[in-house]
Amino acid sequence: MSRMTRKMFKGGEYLIAEVAKEDVFTPEDFSDEQKQFAETAEQFTRNEVVPQAERLDHQDFELMVGLLKKAGELGLLMVDGPEEYGGLELDKATSMLVTEKIAPYSGYLTAYSGQTGIGTLPLVYFGTKKQKEKYLGKLLTGEWLAAYCLTEPNSGSDALGAKTTARLSEDGKYYFLNGTKQFITNGGFADLFTIFAKIDGKHFTAFLVERAFEGVATGQEEKKMGLKGSSTTPVILEDVKVPVENLLGEIGKGHKIAFNVLNVGRFKLGAGIVGSAKTAFLEGVKYANLRKQFGVSIGSFGAIKEKIADMATTIFAAESLIYRLAGLLDHRLSSIPKDVSNYSEAYLRGIEEYALECAIAKVFCSEMLDFVVDEVVQIHGGYGFVQEYPAERFYRDARINRIFEGTNEINRILIPRILLKRAKAGEIPLEREMAQANETIRKRSFATPDRSVCLGEERALLKNLKSLFLLVTGAAVRKFLERIQEEQEVLMALADMAIQIFALESAVVRAEKLTAKGPSDRNEGLAKATVKIFAFLAGETVGTAARKAVFCVSEGGNLAMVLNGIMELTRYDASGLLAAKRCLAEASLEGEKYIF
C-alpha cells in the first residue's frame, strides 16, 4: 500500500506524530546512480587512502594534500557545490552516503569534511557572486584547500565569545584582523580560511582569508590522542589585511553562518561516523572468526556474540536515523523553487527546520561509535590494546566525535530547547499533546500491542515512549517554567529520551520496509531481530532517563503515580531476545560484515 506523495514532517514533529514507512527514506531507497557515486568513493578510499594509513598517521601532510587533490579530480569535493560554479549539487542523501564511504580512515575523513563541509559551505551559502567566482571553483576541484576557524583558546562552546577582532582601515578598503584561532582542522595546509572575528570587538562577522595574506601564520601541530592523520593547528592573525570584498555575509551576522554550517556539519558527521563504525565492526567480526581460544573461535562464545549483535544493532539504528534525516532534508529542500530570489535563505531555513534532528544525529552517532570501538577493542583482547591491529586506532580516533561540531552536552541542551522554542512559536502543538499525555496516564489508556501486525509490539512501545516523553517534559515545564533552560540535568534526560525515540522509530520504520519485501528476503528475520534488540535497549534507556528526570522534578504523592506510569509506558515484551541476538551475531559472523 504505497502512496505516491510523501508526507512532509516538521522538525521535532516526530515526537507527537506517527510516521508511516512510506514517508521515511531508508538506505534501501538509494538509486543506482547514488550507489555508483558511493562505489567510487568506496573504491578510492579502499585503494588510495586506507593502504596509506600508517604514513598518514605519522602526519605525512604532503601525502594527505595529494589525496585530497586526487579526490578533487574524481569530483568527490564537488558533491554539495552549486552547478553554476562547477559543483554537482547532489542531494543530501548522496552527500551523506559519499561521506560514509570516505570514512574508513578517520584522519582522511576529517580532512575531507573540513574541506567539503565547514571549509566550503560558508562560501556556498553566504558568498557573493564575486566571492564565489574567485574561490568556489578552486575549492570544488581541490586546487585550493580550506579550513574553518571559529574556536579560540578561550572560546569553544561559547563561540560567540570570540576575542579575535577586525578593524576597518582609515581608507575603508581593508579590515585588520588580530587574534588566535585554536584547533583548526586542515590548518597546516589550507589555502583559504573562513575566520570569525568581531568588528570593533562587537559585531561577530566572518571573513575569507587567504593564507597568502600578510600576517597569517599557523602554529605547531597539536599532539593529539587520535585522528593523528588530520592536521590541527592554531591560526595566528597579526594585523592581517583583509580586503573589504572578503567580508562574508553581513556585518554582525556571523552567528548565522556559524550555526547554519554547524547544522550541516552535524548530520554529515553522523554519516561519516556510520562509515567509521562499519569499518570497526568489520575488524571485530573478522577477528572473532579468526581468533581461537579453548579450541574454538571466540565468535562462538555467547559473550562475544552478544557484543556483535549489539554493535550491529546500534549501527543499524544510527544508519536508519541518519538516512531518515537525509530524507527529511531532501524532501523539504527539493520543494523550494530554485528560481526564487532568496533561494539561499529558504534553503538554509529548510535545513534549520531540522536543527533538532541534526543535534540528535550528532549525539546518537558519536556515542554509538564509542560503544562500537570499545567493544571491538574488547573482542581483540590484548591485541586490541596494541598498534599491530587497527582496533587501537579506531578507539583513539573515535573519541573526538563527542567533542567537536558542538560537544554532546551542547547538542543535548539544544534538543529540548529547540523543541520548546518551536512550541512557543506555534510550530508544534506541544501544549495540547502534553495535556493529552497526562490524560493517558490518568486514564491508564496506554497503547497496547497489535500482535496481528508485523512489529506491532515495537509500534506500541514507540507510542508509549512518546507519551512518556510528553509526560515528563510537561512535568518539568510546569515545575521550572522558563527556568527549565537552566536545569541542565533535566534537559539532559529529556534529550536522552528524544534521541532514543527518534532512533528507535527510524529503526522500526526501516525494519517495516525490509519485512514488507516478504519472507523470501533473507533480511526479513534479521531486521525483526535487530529491532527487538534495539527496542529493548532503547526502552530501558528511556525508562532510566525518565526516572532520573522525574526524581529531579517531582515530589510527594504525584511521584508514585508518575513512576508507575513510567513502568507502564516502557513495558516491552522482548521474548525471544536471546534467539534474536544469536541469529544477528551468527549472520554477521558468517557474512563477515555488517549485513544490512
Add this chain to the structure above:
Amino acid sequence: MKILVTLKPVPNPDEKVKVREDGKGIVRENIKTVVNPFCEIAVEEGLRIREAHGGEVVVLTVGPRESDQQLRTALAMGADRGILVEAAGDLDSLAVAKVIAKVAAEEKPDLVLNGKQAVDDDNNQVGQILAALLSWPQATFVSKLEPDMGCRKAKATREVDGGLETIEVPLPAVITADLRLNEPRYASLPGIMKAKKKEVKLVPVASLGVDTKPKVRVLSLTPPRQRSGGRKVADVAELVSLLSNEAKIL
C-alpha cells in the same frame, strides 16, 4: 577505431562467499556484484586507445537486467555506449562467446577486448573461443598493446611462463587483458552523471538466434578447506623438527 569491450558482472571478490545448499553454485543474496577486475582493465585499455587514436568504445555485457549497473560503471569511466544482452541464468563460456560473436558480427569492431578471465569461476575461455568463432587472430594475457591503425595491425606483449612474448596480430583481433596492462581509472562523479545520458541498448538473447544451451554442467562446488590457525615455535630447531616430522616437507 572501434573497440568492443566485454565485461562480466561477478560477485565482489572481497566478500566471503558461501556454497549454495544444492552445492551447484554460490549464495548470491547480500553479495555485491561488481565488474570483473580484468574486464575493468580491458575497458581502461579501450579508453586509452580511443584517447590516443580516436574512435568509439562500446561496452557489452551478457546477463540479467541488473547488469545494466556494471555497464553504467564502464560508461561512467568514459565508454561511449553500452549493449546489454539480456539472459537469465548462468551461461557457460561457449554460449557467452557465441553471443559476443554475434554482436561483433553486427558492430564490426576493429578490436574486441576481454578480460583474460573472470575472477568468479576463473575459466579463462571466452576470449579464445570467441577468436575461433570469428576466425580472428587472438592475443591473450596481454600486458602491453600497441595498435597501428594505418597498417591495421597491433603489437601485443604477452605474459608467458618465464618471460614476455611480443607478437603482432592483424586487425580485427581479439585481445584479452592481463593484470599489468594498465591501472583502470575510477568512475568520476561527473562521469557518472554523464553516463546517465548515454545509450544502453537492450537485446533479448533470444532475438540473436544463438544456441545458448549449456554444454558444461556444474556437478558440485566445494569451499576450500578452512585454514587452521598458525602456530608459534620456540626456536629454529623446533621448526625444523616440525617441518620434517609433522608436515613431512623436509
